[in-house]
Amino acid sequence: MADKKSKPEAKPEAKPEAVIRATGLCKTFVVGFIPVAKLARRDAREVRPELDQKVLPRQVEAVRQLSFEVRAGEIFGLLGPNGSGKTTTIKMMMGLIFPTAGKIELFGETVPNVAVKRRVGYLPENPTFYDYLRADEFLELSARLCGVDKKIRRARIPRLLERVGLTEALNRPLRKFSKGMLQRIGLAQALIHDPDLVVLDEPLSGLDPLGRKDVRDLISELRSQGKTVIFSSHILSDVEMICDRVGIVVRGELRDIGKLDELLSARVTETEVVLEETPASVMDMAREKGWSALQKGDRLRIRLPGETDPGEILRKALDDGARVVSVVPLTESLEDLFVREARKA
Amino acid sequence: MDRILAIAGNTLRETNRNRVMYVLLLFAVLMILGSVTMGKLALRDPVILIKDLGLAAISLFGMIIAVYLGVTVVHRELEQKTVYFIIPKPLHRTEFLLGKFLGMCATLVIQITVMSSVFFMVLMAYGAGASVVLLKALVLTLAEMLVILSVALFLSSLTGPILAGFLSLALFVLGRSSEFMRQLATSGKTGWSAMDSLLNGAYYVLPDFHLFAVSGAITQRVSIHGNFFTWGYVGYACGYGALYITIMLGLTMLRLRRKDLV
């Protein structure tokens, strides 16, 4: 959807520079009121330890010492369980909140910086927009705020609306939009000024399977235009499909970062054997060995841990008259990695 | 500049959809119309009473609308998370604030225009019509509204909308009594020099809304019935207002500049 004509190969920075660079990024939220202990101390000019414990300001360390880089042209996935600090990181990136320590740079400039913002598109998490505006008016406003030329605006808005599948809702006020439609118009406004970096906070949430595919395709399309994309998500299969690199954040700390195939160990974690018309004897053997066996319909799924040789159970099954449907060695999935990291204390 | 105008336009659009504004406007119109009945009962010239009451109604409801806008409009933007949309756009937070302020100013101009139109129609029914002195009075009223708006906006950057609203109203009342405070301070009637300096300080720090008070013969300095109510005076008052607004916006900006928009 980018205007290739209006912006002829506007990518002088073809070298893989760091588009995003976070160094020692920290954010601590103070929740609760003024620390009463401090006040008491100032008034009474004495330390009262019994107060100290009670009223220390409650703090939430949302992001701790986060350092990472995203290079030009990459699709970077920010993964992590709920409340792990993804949104907080992204908000710091967008200059909405300020780091307690450390810094974050986009295109080599510390944020917030207006020149940098001109090159960045952002989709907030669970977006809410001015609900009295119609879809086209809203994009018009977005474009004006981004300083997009009137002529370009007129061409780009219908094209973007079509790209996100909202052409039919053009005249509807955003108040009447469904959750998925809001997500789509949110994507459109993030792309209205043809940004070099696109920051998406959970772009896939609230979308139906078709919508998710659309958005995945859109993100891949952005990559083919040479854009850099960073997005957060819980939907691991989607991440697996489109990301070049991922970072896993747990409790505000970066646990893992790298290419997916580097992060996931190639080691076989399990072998799944699927059988049909299985006699009880095979089931007994599985139980004896302590392998998980799950009967579903007339199919039995047996999971052999690690690199256990499936030969033994296969022989037994064939001898006793069962039919072998499949034998699949399973390597670690992103889900396994995610769960492993999230569970680590 | 276009960005500021875009934000202002959007703000105007939002306030124009606000039902509260229409309710307040309705009350103002009712009060202006009500002045006619009062005029009939009055012993004095009914036109004088209608002028006084009408201007008072415009000033009162203008003030309420200004406070309401000042404490709710930006707050709503934070509350409904539309700032997440607007702040990451290529603009400074200053531009955002100026755009919002400009939009609210435009809203106030429209509101005052509507109220004045009703007011003038009533006067015309009495064969009095619009006059330059009334225009001056309305200009002063508008200037006063804008000052209150900036005060309410600043206070709402410090605290929640309800408290900020009450504080703004309190400041309005205090500001209207500025003349009284100054006189009290210089007369030495308090018999307590600390009190005098406090009053004097308050006179300089608080917005001097007395400058803009025009209606009624009760005010000593200006009155639409007086003859010393010159354009020069209006200019002076507007200049004072502009300075005060600039300071208020500057302070609001200081608060907003590094604020976490969570």
Ligand SMILES: Nc1ncnc2c1ncn2[C@@H]1O[C@H](COP(=O)(O)OP(=O)(O)OP(=O)(O)O)[C@@H](O)[C@H]1O
């Ligand atoms: N304004 C705030 N005040 C206090 N604590 C906050 C604030 N915003 C976030 N937090 C806390 O910071 C932590 C990280 O929150 P954040 O929204 O960044 O998580 P997330 O990774 O985006 O989660 P999710 O996947 O659910 O969106 C949470 O513990 C949250 O409670």
Ligand SMILES: [Mg+2]
């Ligand atoms: Mg989040």
